[in-house]
Amino acid sequence: MALIGQGSLILAFLLALYAAGASVYAATGHDRRFLASARHALWGIFALVMVADAIFLYAIFTHDFSFTVVADNTSRSLPLVYLFTAWWGSQAGSLLLWVTILSVFSLLALRSTQRVLGELQPWLIMVLALIGAFFLLLLVVPASPFVTQIAPADGRGLNTALQNPYMAIHPPALYLGFVGLTIPFALAMAALLTGRVDARWVVASRRWTLAAWGFLAIGMLLGSKWAYAEIGWGGFWAWDPVENAALMPWLVATAFLHSVMVQERKGMLKVWNIALVSGAFALVIFGTFLTRSGILSSIHAFVASNIGWYFVVALVAIVGGAFALTIWRLPLLRADQRIESLVSREATFLFNNLLLVGIAFAVFWGVVFPLLTEAIGSVRQTVSTPFYEFFVIVFGIPLLLLMGVGPLIAWRRASLKQLRNSFLWPLTLGIATGVAMSAFGLASSWPSVAAGSVCAFTTVAIISEFVRGTAARRRIAGENWLISFFHLVDRNRRRYGGYVVHLGVIVFVIGAIGSSAYETQAAGLLQPGQSLQVGSNTLTFRGVEKTRGPNYLERAAVIEVTSDGSSIGTLRPAKREYIREQTTSNEVALNTTLTGGDLMIILDGIRGDGAVQIKAFYKPVVSLLWIAGFIFAAGLLLCVWPDKREARRIRRRYTEESLPGES
Amino acid sequence: MSETPTTAPETPKLGFRHVRLVIALAVASLLGTFAVYMAFADSSIPVLMIDQASAYSGKKVRLEGKVTQSAGDAADPGGLRFTIRDYDSSVTLPVIYHGSVPDAYKIGRDVVIDGTLTNGVFTAVPDSLVTKCPSKYSDKASTSSTAS
Amino acid sequence: MFSAIILGLIALVVILAVAWPLVRPARDEDRLDPLSANQRRRLALREERDLALSALNEIELDLATHHIGEDDYAELVADYRARAAAAISALDAEGESTVANGPA
Numbered sequence: 001m002a003l004i005g006q007g008s009l010i011l012a013f014l015l016a017l018y019a020a021g022a023s024v025y026a027a028t029g030h031d032r033r034f035l036a037s038a039r040h041a042l043w044g045i046f047a048l049v050m051v052a053d054a055i056f057l058y059a060i061f062t063h064d065f066s067f068t069v070v071a072d073n074t075s076r077s078l079p080l081v082y083l084f085t086a087w088w089g090s091q092a093g094s095l096l097l098w099v100t101i102l103s104v105f106s107l108l109a110l111r112s113t114q115r116v117l118g119e120l121q122p123w124l125i126m127v128l129a130l131i132g133a134f135f136l137l138l139l140v141v142p143a144s145p146f147v148t149q150i151a152p153a154d155g156r157g158l159n160t161a162l163q164n165p166y167m168a169i170h171p172p173a174l175y176l177g178f179v180g181l182t183i184p185f186a187l188a189m190a191a192l193l194t195g196r197v198d199a200r201w202v203v204a205s206r207r208w209t210l211a212a213w214g215f216l217a218i219g220m221l222l223g224s225k226w227a228y229a230e231i232g233w234g235g236f237w238a239w240d241p242v243e244n245a246a247l248m249p250w251l252v253a254t255a256f257l258h259s260v261m262v263q264e265r266k267g268m269l270k271v272w273n274i275a276l277v278s279g280a281f282a283l284v285i286f287g288t289f290l291t292r293s294g295i296l297s298s299i300h301a302f303v304a305s306n307i308g309w310y311f312v313v314a315l316v317a318i319v320g321g322a323f324a325l326t327i328w329r330l331p332l333l334r335a336d337q338r339i340e341s342l343v344s345r346e347a348t349f350l351f352n353n354l355l356l357v358g359i360a361f362a363v364f365w366g367v368v369f370p371l372l373t374e375a376i377g378s379v380r381q382t383v384s385t386p387f388y389e390f391f392v393i394v395f396g397i398p399l400l401l402l403m404g405v406g407p408l409i410a411w412r413r414a415s416l417k418q419l420r421n422s423f424l425w426p427l428t429l430g431i432a433t434g435v436a437m438s439a440f441g442l443a444s445s446w447p448s449v450a451a452g453s454v455c456a457f458t459t460v461a462i463i464s465e466f467v468r469g470t471a472a473r474r475r476i477a478g479e480n481w482l483i484s485f486f487h488l489v490d491r492n493r494r495r496y497g498g499y500v501v502h503l504g505v506i507v508f509v510i511g512a513i514g515s516s517a518y519e520t521q522a523a524g525l526l527q528p529g530q531s532l533q534v535g536s537n538t539l540t541f542r543g544v545e546k547t548r549g550p551n552y553l554e555r556a557a558v559i560e561v562t563s564d565g566s567s568i569g570t571l572r573p574a575k576r577e578y579i580r581e582q583t584t585s586n587e588v589a590l591n592t593t594l595t596g597g598d599l600m601i602i603l604d605g606i607r608g609d610g611a612v613q614i615k616a617f618y619k620p621v622v623s624l625l626w627i628a629g630f631i632f633a634a635g636l637l638l639c640v641w642p643d644k645r646e647a648r649r650i651r652r653r654y655t656e657e658s659l660p661g662e663s
Numbered sequence: 664m665s666e667t668p669t670t671a672p673e674t675p676k677l678g679f680r681h682v683r684l685v686i687a688l689a690v691a692s693l694l695g696t697f698a699v700y701m702a703f704a705d706s707s708i709p710v711l712m713i714d715q716a717s718a719y720s721g722k723k724v725r726l727e728g729k730v731t732q733s734a735g736d737a738a739d740p741g742g743l744r745f746t747i748r749d750y751d752s753s754v755t756l757p758v759i760y761h762g763s764v765p766d767a768y769k770i771g772r773d774v775v776i777d778g779t780l781t782n783g784v785f786t787a788v789p790d791s792l793v794t795k796c797p798s799k800y801s802d803k804a805s806t807s808s809t810a811s
Numbered sequence: 812m813f814s815a816i817i818l819g820l821i822a823l824v825v826i827l828a829v830a831w832p833l834v835r836p837a838r839d840e841d842r843l844d845p846l847s848a849n850q851r852r853r854l855a856l857r858e859e860r861d862l863a864l865s866a867l868n869e870i871e872l873d874l875a876t877h878h879i880g881e882d883d884y885a886e887l888v889a890d891y892r893a894r895a896a897a898a899i900s901a902l903d904a905e906g907e908s909t910v911a912n913g914p915a
Contacts, residue, residue: 002814004818008821027843032843033835034832037829044829119845265866342685347686358696379710382710382725383707387704413883415882418878418880422877422878469875472876492872585766602763604737653858
């Protein structure tokens with residue numbers, strides 16, 4: 001069985017190389033047959049990868065421990081659903097998932113661009129096939145899922161941190177995002193290769209970018225919720241390199257998402273857009289290189305394993321290739337117009353790009369700083385949370401401000417009178433919020449007040465957009481408010497969907513600030529009957545409870561919580577010993593209040609004499625973080641929802657070549 | 664359809680040169696923020712092996728090593744007292760630690776800890792103890808490095 | 812042994828599928844050409860037309876929501892209308908209908 005699996009992957013790798021070559025020949029030799037053959041090859045890769053997946057999953061579910069990867073990452077007592085998630089619990093398995101998604105996305109991308117971008121197809125196939133070949137090579141040589149051994153009686157079990165629902169969805173969501181960014185990148189490269197660098201490739205890549213961006217955002221949120229509720233160290237983002245590996249491409253993708261609007265409407269920022277999409281994809285590869293190569297443990301660990309070198313070569317090829325192609329096509333990438341005024345939407349988008357790239361660069365710097373300092377021979381230096389938070393605050397608050405300013409400003413230039421009218425309410429309420437925060441004693445840190453004011457400003461700005469748009473439509477079409485609103489949003493899905501996403505960002509920011517800058521905490525060693533005070537909550541320890549789960553033994557501290565006399569409930573922070581995996585995990589206890597805040601209790605230790613060491617936090621409005629995810633999703637759905645009118649328009653635009661006149 | 668505007672716009676149009684200037688200033692200020700922060704803020708700490716620690720006596724550093732002995736409780740006033748040993752050489756240091764202890768902590772475990780070395784004793788920053796265990800699912804290399 | 816046979820069969824099927832389009836000799840309709848200069852020009856004109864038309868829509872919305880003043884509106888509308896008209900008349904000159912999907 002392993003032979004079939006490995007053989008399928010080798011075959012898929014060879015097919016990918018063939019597809020790249022055949023599609024290039026189709027374009028240069030003007031032979032459509034080779035294009036068809038290359039397309040068949042992509043289908044073949046898909047089929048072969050499916051075969052490999054089937055064999056791999058079969059081995060997992062039948063506990064075939066002769067597969068080394070299966071033995072290292074599963075066990076007989078592992079619950080069924082986590083057997084499935086064990087697919088991505090290993091280096092090789094996760095790469096197999098990546099390649100599976102890539103092969104499906106490649107086929108979808110071909111299908112969606114067939115009519116619209118016929119000219120780009122051969123080059124699109126070439127780029128996608130080469131990228132696919134790279135990942136297949138990883139699966140064939142350094143990270144094979146089909147390495148075999150003499151089967152032990154039982155497997156080592158799955159990393160206990162992965163045995164919870166969030167980890168079931170978090171990696172696939174991220175991978176959908178990472179792989180999703182491959183398509184816009186491939187389209188950009190195909191556009192450069194054919195010299196067709198106008199907005200066409202941008203229009204075709206739009207939904208892919210939106211979807212990928214969305215998956216990354218949701219994936220990161222899920223990871224944060226996991227870190228918050230499962231790892232339970234009290235926060236939701238640790239600026240860990242693995243987290244940053246997803247954040248960096250997401251930030252650059254955000255810039256790209258916005259910047260392409262300028263190219264579509266004004267024919268500007270063409271080089272920016274190529275650079276941004278290439279940067280986003282390069283950061284995807286860089287991020288996955290960081291997490292897989294071991295380079296973060298130390299440079300010495302990196303040299304010891306060899307999967308890192310594959311990524312280094314790939315990165316050089318991607319960055320070098322994109323750069324070379326851009327330089328080659330530079331004459332074609334000249335802007336159609338110039339920015340006329342600083343007070344214009346174009347300028348806002350440009351500043352948007354700069355700030356987002358700025359934050360991405362700061363995060364990048366923080367991630368590579370240890371590597372750089374170690375590489376130049378001196379002692380390794382590392383940065384931690386204060387470094388990242390500084391740049392997120394300093395660049396992020398202006399970004400939030402732009403989020404409110406952008407919609408209020410027109411393209412090309414805005415006049416003073418219009419600015420005055422548009423900015424009046426947002427500015428007033430923004431400043432009022434700042435003042436109110438200070439008055440109510442919420443001005444503990446200046447970033448919080450600044451962020452709070454800016455959030456208010458932007459929220460009012462966005463809401464005013466909805467109001468004014470609905471009012472305008474009502475005037476023109478004479479419909480009532482509700483119908484006007486629906487029609488407005490329906491006919492301008494991308495604009496208003498985007499505004500909804502922006503509102504989601506505001507909600508997230510409020511949740512992030514509220515739960516960190518305004519949290520209260522307390523810690524203590526409690527004997528049974530003793531209490532601890534956190535904010536307005538009284539935590540009384542009653543005793544330790546022991547329970548047995550499917551693959552673990554649990555010891556929980558029973559804690560009664562009351563607030564101002566009335567009972568909130570009983571929380572049970574616990575420690576779980578996973579028998580097979582021989583590790584202990586911390587199970588944090590969470591209670592969410594009606595106002596969206598959380599009471600979190602962590603069991604740090606159980607002493608021999610029955611006393612417990614606990615730490616407790618009260619985090620106001622932390623639930624806004626997760627609610628923001630739903631708002632993102634709603635806004636994104638609105639943005640990507642197929643628009644028949646628009647689709648018809650685009651189809652008409654690109655298929656009229658077949659009309660009589662010139663064939 | 665052939666009307667041409669005869670009124671001058673309300674705002675003075677800044678020339679393109681001005682726009683470029685402002686953009687350049689924006690980029691410069693972004694880069695400047697970096698430079699100033701890195702130069703003046705206490706933004707990074709050295710990550711040391713145990714045998715390098717004595718050279719940084721009195722300064723806040725991060726140590727990486729293996730736990731060889733352990734006694735006490737991190738919750739007690741006396742704290743958790745353990746010995747951390749260099750990966751390659753046999754240099755050791757005594758550590759006094761208060762705060763939360765990761766589940767994976769045990770004798771023989773590789774750990775990372777922040778603190779200051781004074782008079783031969785490493786006083787740790789509370790809650791900074793982190794274990795480096797071979798549990799990173801996609802990090803094959805760390806399994807091999809902790810096997811040493 | 813059994814595995815090797817299965818693998819061989821899979822390989823055979825895949826290679827056949829890939830080689831299938833190449834089996835027959837190249838015919839005229841197999842020619843894969845990039846767009847001709849005329850096609851490119853027409854495509855560019857269509858894109859210019861669509862861009863100008865959608866910009867006009869957006870300007871209307873901007874005016875109705877008070878993002879631009881009457882003066883700027885008039886200027887921008889004149890500009891985009893001129894561009895749309897130029898593109899449409901250029902397309903008309905090429906004998907292409909811009910209203911319906913059918914032939915001119």
